Amino acid sequence: MPMARALAFVVVLLAASAGASTATTLTLHNICPHPIWPLVTPNSGLPSISDNTARLDPNALLSLSFPPTFWAGRVVARTGCDSAASRCDTGAAPPVTVAQLTVHDGGDLDLAAYSVSLVDGFNVPMVISPQAIGGGQCPALGCAVDxxxxxxxxxxxxxxxxxxxxxxxxxxxxxxxxxxxxxxxxVPQSCRAPGELKIIFCQPSMVATAAAEAEMVIRTVVADS
Structure with a gap:
């Protein structure tokens, strides 16, 4: 019996460890030929994860940490900003490309959901590519076209x-x-426990077409790395 209890305890620890392996990092990578000023905005009542002052020059990255609990919000790319990012040509208001993110959702806090919305218009190509995936279906989504x-x-x-x-x-x-x-x-999405959600601005490509079957084949893109 003591051995059985010990094995049960180990199983519980492994399950807890798997549940804790959740999306914790947001990486923003600018491949555009011009600088951008990312704007990360949490949904009402949720904590901020960025002071929104960073300027990303071409090929620059910014890494941010999600809280360990539920978080949802949006990311946009501002362009043509002044030194304080108080005035920008695009991104501070529509039309703007919007990344919508939700992490640490569900009872075991391992679910992530994401999309790129053009409901408010378009300003910069944007692709979301999950990395270090824990399970499920995590397609790269977004728009790589200018x-x-x-x-x-x-x-x-x-x-x-x-x-x-x-x-x-x-x-x-x-x-x-x-x-x-x-x-x-x-495309279906049921992304579980990605270690990183990467948003790539001006990603060169993301979709391959299977002509024989006349359907899109989605692949997770890491062409920027």
């Missing part, structure tokens, strides 16, 4: 540095984003 290039002239903002839409234009070019309030991505 939608400002072919933005309809009437929808251009800030001298072409941002685009209002329309949603159909966004969805056609970037199907792995959300372009309306009720939109979802056409």
């Amino acid at each position: 939608l400002n290039c072919d933005c309809p002239p009437a929808q251009r903002v800030a001298d072409g540095a941002a685009c209002r839409g329309p949603p159909g234009y966004f969805k056609n070019r970037c199907p792995l984003t959300r372009t309306t309030p009720t939109d979802v991505e056409p």
Whole structure:
């Protein structure tokens, strides 16, 4: 009996350890040819994880820590900011590309959910790529295309540095984003315990197409590393 109790205790410890292996790090990587000023905003009532003063020059990274409990919020990239980031050409208000993040969700605090939303428009290409995955399905999601290039002239903002839409234009070019309030991505997501959520600005590519089956094959992208 003592041995059985000891084994049971070990099983409990292993289960607790697995539950504690949750998403703890947010990495922001700028591959754009220009600087960006990330803006990380928690949902109401949740703690801030950034002072939002960092400037990311090309190829620079910023690492932030999520709290060990439930956290949800959004990340945007501001561009053309002054030295204090008090005035920016894009990102401080729509149109703006938005990363939506939720971590440490569920009873065992190991669930993560994420998406890239173009509901508020577009300013910078953005891809979310989970790393050190604990289990489940964790596809890379977002938009690696510069939608400002072919933005309809009437929808251009800030001298072409941002685009209002329309949603159909966004969805056609970037199907792995959300372009309306009720939109979802056409790939399943059930991401468990990623050690890191990486947001890559101006990621060069993210989707391969299986022409024979006429369907998208999603892969987790680490082309920036």
